[in-house]
Amino acid sequence: MNIIPSKKMSLYKPAIFSSLKSFAKKQQQEKGMELIDLSLGSPDIPPHEMLREHMAKLSLLPTSYGYTLAASTQFKESVASYYERVNGVELNPSTEVIQTIGSQEGLVHLPVAFCDPGDIVLTTNPSYVAYDAGIKLAGATSYYIPLDEKRGFVPNLQAIPEEIAQKAKLLIINMPGNPVPTTPSIEYFTEVVEFAKKYNIIVLHDAAYSEFYFTGDRPISFLATPGAKEVGLEINSLSKSFSLAGARVAYIVGNAEMIKIISQLKSNLDFGIFDPIQSTAALALDNAEEITKSLREIFSERHKVLTKGVQELGWEVAPSNGGMFVWAKYPYGLDSVSFTFKVIEEVGVIMVPGTEFGTEGEGYVRLALVQPVEQLEKAIEKLKTFTL
Incomplete structure (x- = not known):
């Protein structure tokens, strides 16, 4: 059977996240490398206990x-x-x-x-x-x-x-x-x-x-x-x-x-x-008010640690007092996709290349605040060892 996608499908390219993850997994398997994933903005903190209990109770009905x-x-x-x-x-x-x-x-x-x-x-x-x-x-x-x-x-x-x-x-x-x-x-x-x-x-x-x-x-x-x-x-x-x-x-x-x-x-x-x-x-x-206050405290500390860390690496960080990401310009002569995969290959830190969000993202990467502070600090230490 000759399966032909619609012409509209030509407008949609595959998201890069699966490519990042599969490449990272390959490095892990081949080198035994520890990975720190700062790519997908999926919260790592579970919902408040009252929410989990409420949904579980209603789901039984x-x-x-x-x-x-x-x-x-x-x-x-x-x-x-x-x-x-x-x-x-x-x-x-x-x-x-x-x-x-x-x-x-x-x-x-x-x-x-x-x-x-x-x-x-x-x-x-x-x-x-x-x-x-x-x-x-x-x-x-x-x-x-x-x-x-x-x-x-x-x-x-x-x-x-x-x-x-x-x-x-x-x-x-x-x-x-x-x-x-x-x-x-x-x-x-x-x-x-x-x-x-x-x-x-x-x-x-x-x-x-x-x-x-x-x-x-x-x-x-x-x-x-x-x-x-x-x-x-x-x-x-x-x-x-x-x-x-x-x-x-x-x-x-x-x-x-x-x-x-x-x-x-x-x-x-x-x-x-x-x-x-x-x-x-x-x-x-x-x-x-109760639920978001504790989350803000956690993400605020992560934001400080990651922002300070990449700045100490000599990267330029877009100023922010909120959000779930750090948007940073790296000081290396590589396009953002090549740089992102090179970082995974060399030190095992997964980020998203800026061009995934548009052509003006060239030279930038997005880092998500989705790991505990200890892991973010470890990611910074890993990035310190990165060389071209």
Whole structure:
């Protein structure tokens, strides 16, 4: 049988993570090398005990296994309560909250709800890979906003040509970001709202790392900006903030008309999330202050250790007070893919090459804060021995 993939499949390359892992495993088997994996941003800390117990209890109920079709009232009300307590943002749980099967699913499908083939979507370079995946799925065209190092890696809206801004349909931003963990400000979000209103552009802010802040106040919600609900949405996930990555549960909040359109699309795509997961997610949001405080303390220490360590190696680190990653420029004359595999081969530390997130990631690597401090310190010691 001659199996031919669709033409659209040519737009999607295999993710590099499996290649990194298989190469690393080969080095381990051939050399007996100890590996330290700082690649995939999957939390290594288990969910809070109350969440594990709650999900286990509900999973035993024979009534838990039917279709849910959509978010439960409990889940939506917990999201609204969380936003009011934590962000000072009022949400109507009935019309301004929708659930997604993790943020990846929401990010990939959202452009389909609003963009036609040929429409322009504004995103950044570098950026999280799911943004481009969704843009391609919709048949839209990406326009990349520079992340200017001199501006602290904040997306420069002023660098967008007038003719591009006039044609743009959607703007996707992510602060603190992946891979660059830049912290947002009310001044910048105000600029975003004004830009969106001027050009009639829908804004999606990815707030997946909003609970990962290490100094001062928490990052502000985009929806806390005056006028933000008129122009856009915010997506957030329980994967990182509550260590529920495998449970695949997230939500989009904001403009009611936009939420209605996404709901119409999702009603044709899925039948909802397992009820015990929904209920556990609601419990997590209801106890967010208690749960996230301890996680922040752990990740704050990891952030300090890893940032200081790579700086002492002579690497340049993008300034950040939050997020789950360190974005670093290395001082070697190798492209980022070659450098990443060379480091695995020589010292057994696994990172992600910057070009996985866009062409402007050349010369950078992303390191995830997904190992205990002792392992991060060991990774730094290993990197000290790296030579070309």
